Amino acid sequence: MALRVGVIGGGQLARMMIAPAVELGLDIRVLAESEGMSAQLAATAVGDYRDLDTVRAFAKDVDVVTFDHEHVPQDVLRALVADGVAVHPGPDALQYAQDKLVMRARLAELGVPQPDWAPIANADELQAFLDDHGGRAVVKTPRGGYDGKGVRVVRAAEDAADWFAQTAEDESLLVEELVSFRRELAQQVARRPSGQITAYPVVETVQRDGVCAEVFAPAPGAAERLMRVAEGIGRQIAEGLGVTGMLAVELFETDDERVLVNELAMRPHNSGHWSQDGAVTGQFEQHLRAVSDLPLGDPTPRARWAAMVNILGGPADGAFEDRFEAAMSEHPDAKIHTYGKDARPGRKVGHVNAAGDDLDDVVYTARAAAAHFA
């Protein structure tokens, strides 16, 4: 019988696991939040991923449980593990992706380079951090943030007053040094439970309004040293945190040529969509292999350069298919991926990949094709 991989969450990351699962011959099953989600085709259950009974019922019919997102509560995850379910990544690893304060503390123990940071319980502690860091800092809610939400640049203690007001007595916010960076990078690695790790080349990511807009792979102009340092950080974190499946490490390349860890994601990640059409093994196949404890695939790029451009918002009328004629006729080499989502300002509804020998051509193709869906 085929290996049954259960994915909790029915978003586009689960959707994009369907293609490699079908080709390899894995039986992919999705627990979706509602009907009509992106991963609808593979949805075998609909329910609340925070409800233990719902998740338990889903988990009993699969060989391994993995995720479309990192929001499944620790108590639910640990109950599954206690039931003997294979959960990848497991709760011990996922806690570091779920709580940025726990993550910062652990990375500090590991000696991984990261921005100055501190837990802050009140305005006085924030002011003290501001005084030590040139009067500017980034305040983050430790939990639940994504795509720029739960992140705020502050220049005065009162800038975070509303967040402190919402923070429980025994809880803190995270404050970080506002890093002066040249650009943002992302390093992806895959790790299987039995320990094998394989790394993709470090990529450059461009965010707009806190949302990933474009990715260039490998990071243009990256020196051998930078590639090596980034890969080393990815491997160190995957091993140090016991990550299984895909790990994405978002990095700052600073003006003074340091590489600092910004965020972690323990699942396929927007920074790796290029690999679907640009690497021998795409990140979605790699994640399926890793969480199934199968040997990892070759992450080598298929072409010298690859680019990914997100389709943000989408056609106002939501009719992607009406844009296919123009986009495909002008860009026959563009690889168009859509997520079956309704258009909404700023929403990730698809992306376009391109790969080839010339970086400018590749970036132009991906941008121009994606622009047809704006």
Add this chain to the structure above:
Amino acid sequence: MALRVGVIGGGQLARMMIAPAVELGLDIRVLAESEGMSAQLAATAVGDYRDLDTVRAFAKDVDVVTFDHEHVPQDVLRALVADGVAVHPGPDALQYAQDKLVMRARLAELGVPQPDWAPIANADELQAFLDDHGGRAVVKTPRGGYDGKGVRVVRAAEDAADWFAQTAEDESLLVEELVSFRRELAQQVARRPSGQITAYPVVETVQRDGVCAEVFAPAPGAAERLMRVAEGIGRQIAEGLGVTGMLAVELFETDDERVLVNELAMRPHNSGHWSQDGAVTGQFEQHLRAVSDLPLGDPTPRARWAAMVNILGGPADGAFEDRFEAAMSEHPDAKIHTYGKDARPGRKVGHVNAAGDDLDDVVYTARAAAAHFA
């Protein structure tokens, strides 16, 4: 609403349309012959493709009807067209893939190079053909043959006696010259209803026991002239027969350097599986684009060489997943595709693709990885 593509037939060709359909955002629906077929994940109906009511009910909920095989009867196809259903390829084209006598007669009209052939109604006519062709010939049943079935080499008229006995009064068998060929080739082209045609490079195919075993793309050592001639034949047949979707033209490269048409297939074809991992646009995406009358994708190879090796028969215990560890660990760059079928001697149950700069390496990888599933 997403374009709804209805595929009649639930075999591996329908299965392999699922991945590109999901990525592009097409709503693929399959009419399967039974439960548990290869394309089960996308099966929205189960029934007999020869039953008009069954096919009609399936067709009314899709925007276009296409096929996993060429066996849907002409009267069913023509009824759909009369209903106003978009059927690609249509019955006028499919008749040439359904009846080899009709195909030979039409290719003769088009002046396409093919072996000497004749319709034969009895042993005397066969003997006359044998006498004219050195006492050897190939007899074929005009309808229903595939993977070598319905094809027989004969050296005497009585060798086909049983087939004549089964042939109706008003029907004939097809006899063809036994071509002395250097190797077999296949030329694939895609054509959309509005007329655009795009061609893949001609490939070399290796059959064993009448079944495709290996494919090398492009055909090694093919001269520019051969590539051009093969592409020209593919384009001429696609236009001359009004094919829509993927067309595969199986060719003999003769010892005296002619190229002769052997068989036609109007659907994705085993000779094009390499393109899933070896071309910018794989044949399954190309077929979906073509039958949906969308602009065709770039068929350019992603690498200098690609190879495809079929997994024939499969593991005796049917447990593909037990072979993944060894196959994937030894060949991380092999692209493994399985069809969700039970093992059976000689049955096509999967294939392995590999692509790269060195033909020997690519062929070795595909063969060695596929061998793990024997």
